[in-house]
Amino acid sequence: xSCRICYEDDCVEIENADELFVALDLTPPEADGIILSQIGDxxxxxxxxxxxxLLILQKAxxxxxxxxxxxxxxxxxxxxxxxxxxxxLSKALAxxxxxxxxxxxxxxxxxxxxxxxxxxxxxxxxxxxxxxxKEDELFIELIGWDFIMRFIHSMETLGMVLKHLxxxxxxxALEKIGWPRVLACIQTxxxxxxxxxxxxxxxxxxxxxxxxxxxxxxxxxxxxxxxRISQRYLSKTNGHYLKERYDRLAEGGIS
Amino acid sequence: xxxxxxxxxxxxxxxxAHLHVVDFLQxxxxxxxxxxxxxxxxxxxxxxxxxxxxxxxxxxxxxxxEYYLADDSKCYYYSAVDAFLAMExxxxxxxxxxxxxxxxxxxxxxxxxxxxxxxxxxxYFPGIWHGVGEILFRHxxxxxxxxxxxxxxxxxxxxxxxxxxTEYEFPICIHQNITSVGTKTYPKWxxxxxxxxxxxxxxxxVWAHCGISxxxxxxxxxxxxxxxxxxxxxxxxxxSWIVYDEFICPRGVLDEHWLELAExxxxxxxxxxxxxxxxxxxxxxxxxxxVFLDALSASAREHVAWKTAFRLYSPVRA
Numbered sequence: 001x002s003c004r005i006c007y008e009d010d011c012v013e014i015e016n017a018d019e020l021f022v023a024l025d026l027t028p029p030e031a032d033g034i035i036l037s038q039i040g041d042x043x044x045x046x047x048x049x050x051x052x053x054l055l056i057l058q059k060a061x062x063x064x065x066x067x068x069x070x071x072x073x074x075x076x077x078x079x080x081x082x083x084x085x086x087x088x089l090s091k092a093l094a095x096x097x098x099x100x101x102x103x104x105x106x107x108x109x110x111x112x113x114x115x116x117x118x119x120x121x122x123x124x125x126x127x128x129x130x131x132x133x134k135e136d137e138l139f140i141e142l143i144g145w146d147f148i149m150r151f152i153h154s155m156e157t158l159g160m161v162l163k164h165l166x167x168x169x170x171x172x173a174l175e176k177i178g179w180p181r182v183l184a185c186i187q188t189x190x191x192x193x194x195x196x197x198x199x200x201x202x203x204x205x206x207x208x209x210x211x212x213x214x215x216x217x218x219x220x221x222x223x224x225x226x227x228r229i230s231q232r233y234l235s236k237t238n239g240h241y242l243k244e245r246y247d248r249l250a251e252g253g254i255s
Numbered sequence: 256x257x258x259x260x261x262x263x264x265x266x267x268x269x270x271x272a273h274l275h276v277v278d279f280l281q282x283x284x285x286x287x288x289x290x291x292x293x294x295x296x297x298x299x300x301x302x303x304x305x306x307x308x309x310x311x312x313x314x315x316x317x318x319x320x321e322y323y324l325a326d327d328s329k330c331y332y333y334s335a336v337d338a339f340l341a342m343e344x345x346x347x348x349x350x351x352x353x354x355x356x357x358x359x360x361x362x363x364x365x366x367x368x369x370x371x372x373x374x375x376x377x378x379y380f381p382g383i384w385h386g387v388g389e390i391l392f393r394h395x396x397x398x399x400x401x402x403x404x405x406x407x408x409x410x411x412x413x414x415x416x417x418x419x420x421t422e423y424e425f426p427i428c429i430h431q432n433i434t435s436v437g438t439k440t441y442p443k444w445x446x447x448x449x450x451x452x453x454x455x456x457x458x459x460x461v462w463a464h465c466g467i468s469x470x471x472x473x474x475x476x477x478x479x480x481x482x483x484x485x486x487x488x489x490x491x492x493x494x495s496w497i498v499y500d501e502f503i504c505p506r507g508v509l510d511e512h513w514l515e516l517a518e519x520x521x522x523x524x525x526x527x528x529x530x531x532x533x534x535x536x537x538x539x540x541x542x543x544x545x546v547f548l549d550a551l552s553a554s555a556r557e558h559v560a561w562k563t564a565f566r567l568y569s570p571v572r573a
Contacts, residue, residue: 008257018535019262026539027258 017052065097080113086123128164155191196233261539273527305336388428433466495527521555
């Protein structure tokens with residue numbers, strides 16, 4: 001089924017996304033709203049897949065960070081029909097440079113639509129990569145930490161998510177996840193290294209405080225490793241704290 | 256006239272003398288799809304090329320490139336394109352096939368064995384080839400992104416290709432920029448073009464885009480093209496891609512010099528879209544020439560829009 005669009009003196013029938021792209025290319029960006037308003041909810045006749053959705057998203061209203069919300073609004077509550085994968089989710093967020101557009105997009109997809117796109121921790125991380133501040137929070141609120149933690153089994157995977165949050169939000173995120181689940185992600189010296197190198201200083205301090213004798217022995221089996229770890233990953237303060245805690249707990253079992 | 260008018264196609268029956276039916280990933284939407292938009296554009300026939308290079312997706316690039324300029328991944332010569340082009344033609348009936356003039360072009364023009372590729376393609380897919388091209392020589396960023404030596408039309412490896420073109424009477428469409436993107440004060444590579452045209456007088460050349468591509472500029476350009484046409488009777492030009500938008504009809508205003516040139520040499524000038532697999536662009540891209548064709552005499556218009564390309568490309572030569 002085609003859609004008829006008119007601009008200035010001409011009217012043409014548009015049969016598919018490629019032709020819509022050409023129409024948007026031939027007309028100035030200020031005409032995009034006029035053209036899309038004529039299409040309205042018939043957009044689903046033209047845009048039938050993720051790749052077609054992205055094709056037009058790139059083009060509509062310009063390519064230098066302009067708002068694309070009128071295009072998104074054509075899809076109403078059915079945006080999930082053309083945003084079905086993690087790759088589409090992250091690419092779309094990369095193309096939406098306006099925070100309000102990102103918020104609209106995330107809310108339009110909602111918890112169900114977003115969760116349907118996510119199949120790996122990389123999908124979460126790549127979405128967060130393009131979100132900042134409030135939109136980070138919105139995205140996480142919509143999908144939920146419980147859902148996120150289904151994909152996280154190591155400090156590397158947890159780090160993939162945490163590194164895209166505002167540093168000031170990291171502590172709150174760790175609290176919401178809960179220290180037992182964070183500690184469960186730290187099973188190897190490599191996990192510990194990820195944690196020490198990735199978390200902000202206050203949270204590294206808090207983490208050291210959570211490491212009991214058994215965990216410390218598991219992660220730092222010999223004392224000689226302490227110096228190397230401290231030098232490579234820790235601030236002076238946290239290095240001292242780790243050493244002090246290690247030595248104190250050593251009296252209770254670490255040799 | 257509104258901006259959407261182009262989507263309705265040209266008011267003149269045209270031949271697209273410069274159409275790539277694959278993109279830089281060597282993908283194609285297929286010739287049936289192409290025909291659909293040729294009909295919409297009022298394009299009766301098309302000289303069709305593959306692309307001799309394929310854009311890689313290198314390990315250092317996280318996202319897949321879709322165009323040769325999309326990232327720093329290199330391009331490499333991709334000879335299978337000619338076989339694929341031949342296979343695509345088999346999906347058409349004979350009347351549809353007759354609307355296409357397929358060209359051979361999937362070889363490295365710096366390889367002195369390149370002529371063997373043409374011989375093999377003719378042996379395995381005989382009776383369908385109309386010429387050679389588009390051969391990519393000096394081509395701004397694309398040259399720099401392609402593995403191997405920078406290609407140039409006067410490269411010694413091309414001598415045997417030009418000999419083959421003479422033998423089969425193949426026209427050969429060449430892309431050779433007149434100068435580099437960084438040298439806009441004089442046409443630093445014009446001597447390579449002239450040397451080639453001069454040394455191979457029996458070869459029918461088609462100089463694609465009159466030696467211009469993205470970011471290329473030279474003073475006295477119109478005079479240079481005129482001199483080439485005047486001096487080398489074996490050379491035709493296609494007014495495709497950005498030579499039209501930037502020199503012949505900049506900002507929608509026709510340049511009188513180019514009109515005079517087209518009037519004088521209409522039998523050696525053709526038009527093309529240079530569409531690269533995005534066939535939906537055919538109607539609008541061919542239609543942009545209407546304003547130029549409108550301004551020509553009826554006879555010159557007929558040559559530029561149709562007759563020159565038909566004479567050059569329509570015969571099957573091998």
